[in-house]
Amino acid sequence: MARRPVTTSQNTKDLDARKATILEAVVAEHIDTAQPVGSSSVAHSADLDVSPATVRSEMVALEHEGYLAQPHTSAGRVPTDKGYRYFVDHLKSGVMSSAQQHQVQDFFANVRGEVEDVLQQTSSLLSRLTNYTSVVVRASHGHASILSVQLVSLDARHQVLVVVFSDGAVIKHSIMSTYDASFEDVTEASRQLNALLLTTTLESRVQVPSRSDNVATLVREAVSVLHAEQPTLDGEQVFIGGSSRVAEVFDGVETVRTVLSILEQELLVVTLIQDILGRGLSVAIGSEHGYEALSSCAVIVAPVTIDGEPAGAVGLLGPTRMKYPEALAAAAMVSQQLTRHLDGEDGLG
Amino acid sequence: MARRPVTTSQNTKDLDARKATILEAVVAEHIDTAQPVGSSSVAHSADLDVSPATVRSEMVALEHEGYLAQPHTSAGRVPTDKGYRYFVDHLKSGVMSSAQQHQVQDFFANVRGEVEDVLQQTSSLLSRLTNYTSVVVRASHGHASILSVQLVSLDARHQVLVVVFSDGAVIKHSIMSTYDASFEDVTEASRQLNALLLTTTLESRVQVPSRSDNVATLVREAVSVLHAEQPTLDGEQVFIGGSSRVAEVFDGVETVRTVLSILEQELLVVTLIQDILGRGLSVAIGSEHGYEALSSCAVIVAPVTIDGEPAGAVGLLGPTRMKYPEALAAAAMVSQQLTRHLDGEDGLG
DNA sequence: GGTTAGCACTCGGTAGAATCGAGTGCTAGC
DNA sequence: GCTAGCACTCGATTCTACCGAGTGCTAACC
Known part of the structure; x- marks a missing residue:
């Protein structure tokens, strides 16, 4: 790219x-x-x-x-x-039809379930409202503190590491030990991991035991696997809604192909959105976002926060000749309502 | 639909x-x-x-x-x-180019990481191999036994329920209690939940305490939330690879739109695949699968097992005039290699 | 000086006619 | 039962003419 x-x-x-x-x-x-x-x-x-x-x-x-x-x-x-x-x-702030406003309010009044589901549905909602493809990005839990760490044994050689964060996120990692770990080993490792990691964040580095017994090895393995989390995708989650809109909104098979294939690459999408947000923009038009392949696209973004902290963003992807007033208004309203919703739930659905 | x-x-x-x-x-x-x-x-x-x-x-x-x-x-x-x-x-079993065979073998020799990631990448692989859109379905953990249940407090009113299954899957559910739950309440509820649910499956029903104290209420809430899991999507996960292929493989914007919008509905995709699989077919052509909207599509499926038990499927979606020999061979090889890979990992990556 | 009416010019889009040619169905004869 | 021959069909392609929306320029006008 x-x-x-x-x-x-x-x-x-x-x-x-x-x-x-x-x-x-x-x-x-x-x-x-x-x-x-x-x-x-x-x-x-x-x-x-x-x-x-x-x-x-x-x-x-x-x-x-x-x-x-x-x-x-x-x-x-x-x-x-x-x-x-x-x-x-130079746009005077656009308006949404009151029917649409109600639609959004109804939606947030009635959604329930896990944050992930809410975000996915929000993405669909935004897409339905605007007829463009919508993207909802959930920020990484990189600086949420760790509430719980647990190591669970599948069998002697396989363990699952489960971490719960203060923002309600749960991640899991599989661990393959190089020796047969007893039930007691795993329990003890789990205990030590808790002692080690509780209240820290994924970004902080902790001192691991240097002993070479079974338990210490397990602990080291678990910690290293956690820290390895960072470099790839920063733990952001991407929810795309209405990808089929791409086909009706762009003309030319080639464009449709390109745009779809970009949407397939979550990392790219996250980078794009964060980039625009980072430059303090709410719209990036055509060549502005710097992706050759998206030169016929405009991207609208609106930040989402929890307790005032950045927690993600909602976005819209359309042609450069998109209906800016309506789309901006919809993105603004959805991001604001989503923020309120997440705040109301104390950071978790 | x-x-x-x-x-x-x-x-x-x-x-x-x-x-x-x-x-x-x-x-x-x-x-x-x-x-x-x-x-x-x-x-x-x-x-x-x-x-x-x-x-x-x-x-x-x-x-x-x-x-x-x-x-x-x-x-x-x-x-x-x-x-x-x-x-x-009446097709004599097709062949894959040895280059492609190597590609698949290399892939499975080198993948690592969580099952979810492996499945997503497998889907991309299959799509790259065939130039069609690929679908990988992971069967629900409905009859995997529960290895661990944990209730973690976010704050007095919010808890997260984390369940680890014997197949390595981890699910989480958020719980909002109607009263302020103390740390001790949550710990005790967690303990009781473990006692109650360990070695059972999501499909089995357990006896919940009928007392009305705080802990019992929490426990009931947690169990009910777990059992509520079933009706919606049966816990299957869907991984779609190469959705951009849709744009190059079908002609007519309308068809592309329709197909994409079907791919957006995971439940539909799962049903479709299971339906075909259930009828013992490996290919469903045009009207055979019974979805009007997919009448110009053919779907290839191949089952994936773990320890001989159904664990999901890989699928390919293309036009009715798809390259059956190659596509069938690719799907067969990938499903077989995936099966082996998952078996080799004792049911978990 | 800015504005406007008038006008010649450009050029994509459309409609129609002519033509091409791949492919058919039918039939008569081998 | 197979095939050569033939008239016929009909989508696709090409060509032409032409329409008209829209321009740029210029000369007059306020």
């Missing part, structure tokens, strides 16, 4: 009022119709009392400044990524 | 040798080219020494008997589901 350098500054200085109106009209209409937009329809729709000819001359200016592009001579104008960016940056 | 009655008997009585050869030639060529197949190419390719005209008259017969169809007059023939069925039923 080719990664291009990221443009940090948006370089969207304000346009004069009329250019802005025209740009916004073009973007809005193109989002609506998926067609290049001509000067006359802009002249009529936007309530500036000027002739198409005037609009045209403004359009060439906007084209020179990089906000618009022309698929070919004698076609209308189409927004560039920069054009969309301006549009998004 | 409309469900049609399932055809149980295949009704594929043998055809005479020449018809069979012709039918097989048509199917093979159509799988290869995706085009309707004409009489002359069959006459040349298959080594029957007859003229196209003869082939033609056989073809009308095959059409009457329902093995072939004509998209329109003056086009070649295309196999029907029944035609594919005959082809599959």
